[in-house]
Amino acid sequence: MNNALVLFSGGQDSTTCLAWALSRFDHVETIGFDYGQRHRIELDVRPTVLAGLRKIADWGSKLGDDHMIDLAVLGQISQTALTQNVAIAMQDNGLPNTFVPGRNLIFMNFSAAVAYRRGIKNIITGVCETDFSGYPDCRDDTMKAVQIALNLGTESRFVIHTPLMWIDKAQTWELAEELGQTALVDLIREDTHTCYNGDRTHSHDWGFGCGTCPACELRAQGYARFIAD
Numbered sequence: 001m002n003n004a005l006v007l008f009s010g011g012q013d014s015t016t017c018l019a020w021a022l023s024r025f026d027h028v029e030t031i032g033f034d035y036g037q038r039h040r041i042e043l044d045v046r047p048t049v050l051a052g053l054r055k056i057a058d059w060g061s062k063l064g065d066d067h068m069i070d071l072a073v074l075g076q077i078s079q080t081a082l083t084q085n086v087a088i089a090m091q092d093n094g095l096p097n098t099f100v101p102g103r104n105l106i107f108m109n110f111s112a113a114v115a116y117r118r119g120i121k122n123i124i125t126g127v128c129e130t131d132f133s134g135y136p137d138c139r140d141d142t143m144k145a146v147q148i149a150l151n152l153g154t155e156s157r158f159v160i161h162t163p164l165m166w167i168d169k170a171q172t173w174e175l176a177e178e179l180g181q182t183a184l185v186d187l188i189r190e191d192t193h194t195c196y197n198g199d200r201t202h203s204h205d206w207g208f209g210c211g212t213c214p215a216c217e218l219r220a221q222g223y224a225r226f227i228a229d
Helices: 012-022 041-053 072-077 103-118 140-154 169-191 214-228
Strands: 003-007 027-034 063-070 122-124 159-161
Touching (some): 003 012, 003 103, 012 027, 012 122, 012 169, 041 063, 041 169, 103 122, 140 159, 169 214
Parallel strands (some): 027 063
16 A cells, blocks of 8 residues: 555654655655653654645645654653753663663554554654664664564554665765755755754754754764765
């Protein structure tokens, strides 16, 4: 079935994945999650980004409903740098304290529930195994296992797509340019939000952000390599 549901946070990666889906499917819906994240401003920019995407190519006619899910309970049981105002640091287990245990697993389950109700078979997420974080719930094996579990648990045939799984941030910028040319690159720079600190007061060539958190550093480094090529 030529339809899709995209996990869309309002950040660079999910916006690129949404463009990827719009270039491939006839009907695309989006889903976002409010889990008490300290960078909740990403949810505030989502409508602006969606409005911008509607103006690119024929994507406006393909964009369907947007679903916002309240997962405040996840933030309440998480003691992480993404859900509390604490310094970002590496933990003894080798993972950064920005890792929210179970987050992507919960996201995928709720996305599948919405997709099931909407008759959608394709689910797209921007997880990436090559990202700096090393989050275990972003890995390829995890996504493959989730797909099997969801299909068994719902007697469905969902297909989970991970367009960014094996590419770095520079290649993510390149993919955005390939999909939507300068218009999409500019939209990502000006309107999306990726900074963990929720800073939209400082503007850079690569977009808004504090410029010092791991998400900003990764985005800036990728953009520098992208424009150098």
